[in-house]
Amino acid sequence: MSSHIRMTASAADMVAMIEASSQRNIRSFDQPARTYIDAVGHAARSGHTPQITGDVADLLRRNPRSGAYLVLTAHQHAAVRLWQRHRITYAIDRTLWEEVGDTDPDDILPANLFDQLPHSDPFVAFPEPLALDREDDLVEHIVGVFVTGHLPASEGDDAEADTSGCGTIATVTGDILHVGQCSTHDSGRAAISLLFAGVMYGADGRPHLKNGVADVRWTHIAFTMDDDQSLADLIDYIVAEHGDRVPANASGGIAISVKGDLTLMLRRAVSLIIYLCAENADIVAAPRSSANRPRGRRPGQQPKAPRVLNVGYRIGAQLRTWRATIRRASTASTGLSVRPHLRKAHFHTYRHGKGRALRKIRWLSPIPVNFHGHDADTTTVIPVA
Structure with a gap:
């Protein structure tokens, strides 16, 4: 089997595993929480900013860690729901991954660059994971990133909004990022939102399981780029302003991301997204395996196969x-x-x-x-x- 066919299959399998883990994680919440999470997913697909409900606000006051976990799970669900509309999955050639990652970070990028993303709400599968040490001898393998949009804060939100020239949209209630995701191509989009998927591995090199499925952790960050600037300046700004507390879904609470880890994640992800926005990007639809051709769905059937695009x-x-x-x-x-x-x-x-x-x-x-x-x-x- 050729390398690009292996990478195509790997990207499809990876996003399918993440989708299954996401659904299993949501089912672990009680019904009021699931109702809130589902409402956030619907709002993202319709381009609305959902309000944090009274029950969720009360949970945030009584138990900030559990409240944070619920809100961040809603972020994750919204990104997956947006992806499910078109199911675009980019499989990146390993050599291109290395070359783009080594591109001069001082190249100046136009402010409207991310308007040129060719497909809405994709999942970018990394050809090799970014391995990051975590707690309890676990290693997090960042395997890819969901790319969506982010809406500005609504009038009257109990939040502070920073929509300055670049950096993270700091729309927060306490330390919690405001849930306001939308499509990358939504006319009301104020920022680009990245949701990194990290699969946890134990010291034995085997995937760590929770409730019988892969333990997937999530790290969310959103950023604007309203002025021309370099990739280096953009990443430096995000890390300097928000690197000490980036919302990450870790065992029911907020994880503190190491600045070096965040720099690596952003450098790799944003460089790839810039390449995807280039007018001459090498993007070709991957052939579908007959075993993976989508069929009409009935309740209980497997979801449609991802639409994989080979890049580079x-x-x-x-x-x-x-x-x-x-x-x-x-x-x-x-x-x-x-x-x-x-x-x-x-x-x-x-x-x-x-x-x-x-x-x-x-x-x-x-x-x-x-x-x-x-x-x-x-x-x-x-x-x-």
Whole structure:
């Protein structure tokens, strides 16, 4: 089985596992809490900001940890409900993942960049998990991120709203992020919302189970980018302002994210989202397995299969060919003063449209230098979806 077929299957299996774990987690709450969680999911899909009910507000006062867990579970449910509308799942080529993660963080990004996300409310499956040490000898494997929108606070909310030029939407009641998710393409969206899914593993390297299903933890953060700025500045601002207390769903309470962990998570996730927004992103629909073709659903049937899109598989294959040529050239005499190498990739903003008032971003892939005479294709191919 080829690597891209394995990655496609892995991405589909991962998001299906997360979906099942999410449903099992919701069923662990009593009926009033489930009613609130379900209302939040409906509100997200209709583009409304739900009010925190009296029962939930009372729980937040009496038992902040349990209240926080309930509100954050509602965040998670809203993101999954938004994803279920289109079920878009991006499977990322491992080589592209490495290359985009190494793109210059000082490249300036246009403020309207995230309006150009090609699909609504996707799940981005990481080709390799980000392993983070957690409590009780557990290791959290961040396997992907749900990308949704976030609404501004409603009038009269018992919350404080920060909608400044960049950073986290700090719409909070106490330390709890206000639940106001919406579609990435909702006209009322004020921010981009990221919900990281982390699968817990024990010291034995096996998945940690809760109630018989995978123990999935969630970390939520939302951010705005109203001004042109670099990726480095955006991440530095978020971490500096909110890195000490990022809402994370951990064993029924709020987890404090280590700033270094948060920086790594944001760097990887936001870099990939920027690539997806590039007009020349290499995105191709993955073929569906006959065993996974969606069928009409009846109560009790399995949900539809995710719609998997392969990202970076063509340019990733090209990069691997070039790198293999570089390795061979490093052990041979080339007669060149500068051996074959790749010039670093970067993002570049272009102006277009009437009066050049519109802007779009392109990812300029690595450029092969001094490859003439070697067996690699020297043409720089930047696929266009």
